[in-house]
Amino acid sequence: MTQQLSTLHEGLRLADWTQSMKRSVLRDMIAVVSRPGILSLAGGLPAPELFPTDAFAQATSHVLTTHPRALQYAPPFPALKAHIVELMAQRDVPCAEGEVFITTGAQQGLDVLARLLLNPGGQVLIEETVYTGIQQVIAPFQPEILTVPTDLETGMDTGAVEALLREGARPAFIYVIPDAHNPLGVSLSREKRRHLVELARRYAVPLIEDDPYGFLCYEQRPEPPLRALDSEWVFYLGSFSKILAPAVRTGWMIAPEALIPKLTVVKEASDLETSAFMQRAVAAFLDTGQLPDHLAILRLEYGMRRDTMLRMLEEQFPPEARWTRPTSGMFVWVELAAGTDTAALLKRAVEEEQVAFIPGHAFAVQGRSHANHCLRLNFSNATPERIEEGIRRLARVIRSG
Amino acid sequence: MTQQLSTLHEGLRLADWTQSMKRSVLRDMIAVVSRPGILSLAGGLPAPELFPTDAFAQATSHVLTTHPRALQYAPPFPALKAHIVELMAQRDVPCAEGEVFITTGAQQGLDVLARLLLNPGGQVLIEETVYTGIQQVIAPFQPEILTVPTDLETGMDTGAVEALLREGARPAFIYVIPDAHNPLGVSLSREKRRHLVELARRYAVPLIEDDPYGFLCYEQRPEPPLRALDSEWVFYLGSFSKILAPAVRTGWMIAPEALIPKLTVVKEASDLETSAFMQRAVAAFLDTGQLPDHLAILRLEYGMRRDTMLRMLEEQFPPEARWTRPTSGMFVWVELAAGTDTAALLKRAVEEEQVAFIPGHAFAVQGRSHANHCLRLNFSNATPERIEEGIRRLARVIRSG
Numbered sequence: 001m002t003q004q005l006s007t008l009h010e011g012l013r014l015a016d017w018t019q020s021m022k023r024s025v026l027r028d029m030i031a032v033v034s035r036p037g038i039l040s041l042a043g044g045l046p047a048p049e050l051f052p053t054d055a056f057a058q059a060t061s062h063v064l065t066t067h068p069r070a071l072q073y074a075p076p077f078p079a080l081k082a083h084i085v086e087l088m089a090q091r092d093v094p095c096a097e098g099e100v101f102i103t104t105g106a107q108q109g110l111d112v113l114a115r116l117l118l119n120p121g122g123q124v125l126i127e128e129t130v131y132t133g134i135q136q137v138i139a140p141f142q143p144e145i146l147t148v149p150t151d152l153e154t155g156m157d158t159g160a161v162e163a164l165l166r167e168g169a170r171p172a173f174i175y176v177i178p179d180a181h182n183p184l185g186v187s188l189s190r191e192k193r194r195h196l197v198e199l200a201r202r203y204a205v206p207l208i209e210d211d212p213y214g215f216l217c218y219e220q221r222p223e224p225p226l227r228a229l230d231s232e233w234v235f236y237l238g239s240f241s242k243i244l245a246p247a248v249r250t251g252w253m254i255a256p257e258a259l260i261p262k263l264t265v266v267k268e269a270s271d272l273e274t275s276a277f278m279q280r281a282v283a284a285f286l287d288t289g290q291l292p293d294h295l296a297i298l299r300l301e302y303g304m305r306r307d308t309m310l311r312m313l314e315e316q317f318p319p320e321a322r323w324t325r326p327t328s329g330m331f332v333w334v335e336l337a338a339g340t341d342t343a344a345l346l347k348r349a350v351e352e353e354q355v356a357f358i359p360g361h362a363f364a365v366q367g368r369s370h371a372n373h374c375l376r377l378n379f380s381n382a383t384p385e386r387i388e389e390g391i392r393r394l395a396r397v398i399r400s401g
Numbered sequence: 402m403t404q405q406l407s408t409l410h411e412g413l414r415l416a417d418w419t420q421s422m423k424r425s426v427l428r429d430m431i432a433v434v435s436r437p438g439i440l441s442l443a444g445g446l447p448a449p450e451l452f453p454t455d456a457f458a459q460a461t462s463h464v465l466t467t468h469p470r471a472l473q474y475a476p477p478f479p480a481l482k483a484h485i486v487e488l489m490a491q492r493d494v495p496c497a498e499g500e501v502f503i504t505t506g507a508q509q510g511l512d513v514l515a516r517l518l519l520n521p522g523g524q525v526l527i528e529e530t531v532y533t534g535i536q537q538v539i540a541p542f543q544p545e546i547l548t549v550p551t552d553l554e555t556g557m558d559t560g561a562v563e564a565l566l567r568e569g570a571r572p573a574f575i576y577v578i579p580d581a582h583n584p585l586g587v588s589l590s591r592e593k594r595r596h597l598v599e600l601a602r603r604y605a606v607p608l609i610e611d612d613p614y615g616f617l618c619y620e621q622r623p624e625p626p627l628r629a630l631d632s633e634w635v636f637y638l639g640s641f642s643k644i645l646a647p648a649v650r651t652g653w654m655i656a657p658e659a660l661i662p663k664l665t666v667v668k669e670a671s672d673l674e675t676s677a678f679m680q681r682a683v684a685a686f687l688d689t690g691q692l693p694d695h696l697a698i699l700r701l702e703y704g705m706r707r708d709t710m711l712r713m714l715e716e717q718f719p720p721e722a723r724w725t726r727p728t729s730g731m732f733v734w735v736e737l738a739a740g741t742d743t744a745a746l747l748k749r750a751v752e753e754e755q756v757a758f759i760p761g762h763a764f765a766v767q768g769r770s771h772a773n774h775c776l777r778l779n780f781s782n783a784t785p786e787r788i789e790e791g792i793r794r795l796a797r798v799i800r801s802g
């Protein structure tokens with residue numbers, strides 16, 4: 001997947017790490033699946049028909065008519081921080097406004113933390129199958145990447161984490177998605193949450209808790225985030241992208257207050273600040289008190305879509321296939337028969353049945369082959385009818401393989 | 402200015418470069434000058450009373466009511482790229498939509514380019530007095546910083562650039578603000594523009610042309626940007642922050658088309674993408690055709706404010722003081738008598754006369770002392786009356802020193 005740039009003008013030298021730069025598979029995929037007629041279960045997109053667009057339009061309009069300086073540079077908006085403290089309390093996370101750091105989405109939180117914590121050539125600990133965004137963030141550091149496997153029912157193998165630390169590994173951070181893992185769909189068990197936090201403290205290694213999906217829970221009692229168990233070693237990343245809309249490009253970090261000034265300097269280098277207008281608009285939307293009802297709608301609708309997908313997989317997929325049963329988030333991870341090449345399968349799926357997914361290898365660290373027979377399916381961005389049709393088509397491609 | 406974090410919990414290790422992290426002087430300053438009663442000539446803020454807020458509110462409302470997916474993730478918006486191509490043509494820069502790379506403001510353009518071009522410990526070439534944002538961007542790379550002086554009438558000392566290159570320096574890039582230098586207010590002469598581009602080609606060193614102020618020109622015939630002279634070695638950075646409003650957080654880069662895929666991967670790691678909603682809103686504002694009239698208003702008003710500031714400096718400041726006469730942008734750079742300590746002067750200015758500026762040392766590379774007797778004044782964010790009053794107060798502080 002190394003990219004060729006044969007037309008680049010002679011003599012231009014790029015940074016060394018770019019030699020091994022991967023194209024963004026997901027970004028390329030979006031180009032493929034936006035072709036008309038493709039039924040896509042590929043992207044990580046929320047359902048745009050569920051966006052609270054009218055309420056958000058009222059919020060933007062309100063902000064622009066009542067705050068003459070809403071479009072100016074400004075420090076982080078305190079009222080938004082107050083809303084975030086409330087949101088975190090709903091997840092059993094106690095925090096103060098002074099610990100809230102506004103980001104231009106959770107991806108920026110990752111990026112800022114990597115710069116704060118990671119030296120060039122330093123160690124990081126991640127799962128061997130994981131969100132591509134973390135892999136892209138660490139690539140410029142040319143780090144030593146330590147990996148652990150993930151159990152599809154209980155999450156990250158914290159025993160493997162402990163073994164690495166006991167043997168002397170001292171990663172700059174451990175990256176973990178405790179709820180609704182992307183791409184695996186699994187959530188971390190209570191025991192493993194406690195174990196991870198205990199390891200972080202014992203070995204003085206920070207945990208980056210990436211939680212864009214934690215508010216999209218389809219079961220009664222979700223586990224609280226890691227940040228509920230520790231306020232010193234856990235850096236929590238939240239986002240409005242999946243609970244309001246991606247284009248607000250607004251998220252947050254909960255971090256030790258003593259680090260906020262340093263985080264501010266790092267972020268300033270990155271994009272100066274998160275749009276003051278957008279911060280005020282998000283806060284104005286939250287002021288209306290509509291988020292709880294909106295979240296209830298998302299949970300109901302996405303829960304139904306998840307149920308539809310799981311039912312159809314049961315009905316249509318071959319008996320040797322296995323898949324995760326996510327309690328939250330947007331993704332189901334499917335393992336097909338050993339030896340299946342899901343990259344080749346995707347090509348046929350698009351050509352023969354106009355249906356798309358992301359092949360597992362896209363999420364495998366350092367081009368490893370362990371996920372070559374796997375695929376990620378998204379259930380948030382298609383109606384139940386489209387999901388039924390999509391799984392039927394996909395099953396036909398698999399059977400005819 | 403190294404920051405103390407005495408309350409940080411024991412054992413947390415940060416990346417090495419953070420040991421020498423500077424606080425953001427400008428950010429700290431904004432806190433000081435937002436205190437009620439302070440007359441600020443400090444910040445780099447545009448005039449919020451001139452923002453086309455109503456037109457922009459109509460644009461956002463139009464986008465949200467007509468594009469049901471305006472709040473979704475989306476690829477860069479082609480119509481915005483087309484507008485940018487037109488804007489660049491007005492500056493005599495020919496470019497194609499395929500060379501336009503949308504950024505979350507020009508600062509992000511800088512950041513993305515540094516990651517693409519600079520190795521840890523690599524060389525960069527910048528002016529010894531320069532925008533703090535570039536210094537913040539390169540700090541994590543712990544680079545070897547080569548510097549050249551700047552002439553206050555003709556800009557960057559390109560002879561010094563040539564000497565460094567001739568002696569074997571091969572910086573990852575040369576950073577230059579050809580129009581309305583921040584903080585010096587000077588624009589680069591035509592001869593030096595040609596010289597720089599010729600050097601970039603001869604020595605195969607990219608130029609980063611940072612141009613947030615180029616559209617704010619108060620003279621008849623501005624020089625075209627460096628990008629008008631070369632399309633291979635010049636990476637041009639533009640921004641809507643100063644010509645529309647900062648909170649749109651939307652800017653652009655003009656770069657060789659072959660590099661756009663790599664730039665996309667680097668940007669994706671940083672913030673996934675620039676808000677599709679904001680891109681559409683900016684494009685919708687530009688669709689109305691109001692930008693030329695709006696720019697005319699900005700040029701007229703800012704030009705008047707500049708004239709007021711220059712007249713007042715002439716009238717009020719001591720005869721040994723010297724200052725730049727900017728043809729564009731937002732800043733005047735003042736040199737006071739040798740030996741003056743403008744950091745101490747600021748303290749007195751705020752306490753005794755409730756007036757603020759940025760002391761020159763804030764812009765000096767690596768804590769050098771050459772600008773300790775200098776200061777930066779902003780004329781865009783105060784009315785002519787306030788500028789008159791501000792310069793009077795400042796002159797009193799200087800005289801009483």
